Amino acid sequence: MLTFTIRRLLTAIPTLLLISLVIFLLVDFAPGSPMSDIPLTVPPEIRRKMIEAMGADQPVMVRYVLWLKQFFIVEPQYMFDAMFGTNFADGAQRIISWQSKVPVFQIIGQRLPQTLTVVGTAYAIGVLIALPIGIYSAYRQYSWFDQAGTFFAMAGFSVPTFFTGNLLILIFSVKLGWFPTIFDTNLQVTDWASFYKMVMQMALPVTVLALFNAAEISRYTRSSMLENLGQDYVRTARAKGLTERVVVLKHVLRNSLIPVVTVIALGLPTVFGGAIVTEQIFKINGIGAALIGAIHVSDLPTVQTITFIFAVLIVGFNLIADILYGMLDPRIRYD
Numbered sequence: 143m144l145t146f147t148i149r150r151l152l153t154a155i156p157t158l159l160l161i162s163l164v165i166f167l168l169v170d171f172a173p174g175s176p177m178s179d180i181p182l183t184v185p186p187e188i189r190r191k192m193i194e195a196m197g198a199d200q201p202v203m204v205r206y207v208l209w210l211k212q213f214f215i216v217e218p219q220y221m222f223d224a225m226f227g228t229n230f231a232d233g234a235q236r237i238i239s240w241q242s243k244v245p246v247f248q249i250i251g252q253r254l255p256q257t258l259t260v261v262g263t264a265y266a267i268g269v270l271i272a273l274p275i276g277i278y279s280a281y282r283q284y285s286w287f288d289q290a291g292t293f294f295a296m297a298g299f300s301v302p303t304f305f306t307g308n309l310l311i312l313i314f315s316v317k318l319g320w321f322p323t324i325f326d327t328n329l330q331v332t333d334w335a336s337f338y339k340m341v342m343q344m345a346l347p348v349t350v351l352a353l354f355n356a357a358e359i360s361r362y363t364r365s366s367m368l369e370n371l372g373q374d375y376v377r378t379a380r381a382k383g384l385t386e387r388v389v390v391l392k393h394v395l396r397n398s399l400i401p402v403v404t405v406i407a408l409g410l411p412t413v414f415g416g417a418i419v420t421e422q423i424f425k426i427n428g429i430g431a432a433l434i435g436a437i438h439v440s441d442l443p444t445v446q447t448i449t450f451i452f453a454v455l456i457v458g459f460n461l462i463a464d465i466l467y468g469m470l471d472p473r474i475r476y477d
Contacts, residue, residue, distance in 0.1 A: 159210075161450070162206075162213075165446055166202075166205075208235075209446065212234075212235065212236060216235065219231040220236060239441055241439050247447070250451070256325075256427055256428040257429045257430065260348060260426055262413045264349075264351030265413050267356075268355030269356075269359060272357075277390070277391075278291075279360070280365075281367070281371070283368065288364075291364070295357040295361045298357025302419075307350045307420055311323050314346065321342055321345050321346050322342065322343045324425045325425055327426065347417075347420050350420055355409065365401075367394060370397050371394055376389060376394060379393055407460065407462055432448065433448045
């Protein structure tokens, strides 16, 4: 397992470098410029100095190498200095947002708690809902519960989140007035009253995302469970006199979780990246909203950094999923 992990980590390095180059070039060559909002009355020499101040006058490969160095070396040094009070960074140039003129990782640190609170809670609830539904639907195939679960999964996965979000706002916020329509990012939980307000404003976005995630995961769980319930080892376990609870939850479920773990692991980066559409609907000031705002104003360093972080998380959770395979299924060996 250790050899496999090291080999995968070494393979991930060129993969991430290639992804970083593609992201940087695509964003850099995309239409739009941070200078487009500057009035035409600004003298050309002033405009040129502003471009130089942002470093946009350098050749594209020079800017790419500098950005890569800042991402993998300078920013980790600043984080290490902040945690342990050291001075490894020593005032090195960080990745600076063209829009706000502050470090991009500082923006991410400010937005991340909002995203983790809402999107992370929704994802956890979605997984907790999906697994029991998928397991019981497969065990009671074609029962009324299975039919209801199938309808719930198809509806939840087919209907886009922007439609579900606006529908819930219209019904429960506008018509009934039960929940707020906009997420208050300045709310601090200090007592039971503020905690209640936080729960109320999280209810609608968490519901939208949890239903969408649960629909997808429950279908994978049901399909994988049905495939394993007909295997020979299940009949052997029943013939040996094992109870249905042990057969289903210990033997069948463990082997069925392999594709489910892949879906869950690949979905976890969305927790950190933020559900962009849902954050826009409910005005959640998270990472997804920061990415959309940066795209609107052509803030290239912010767009490149957030997008690449998302790519790093996908590669990392792929590795975690592969490692979990060997823990769930002893038949899988990486030697």
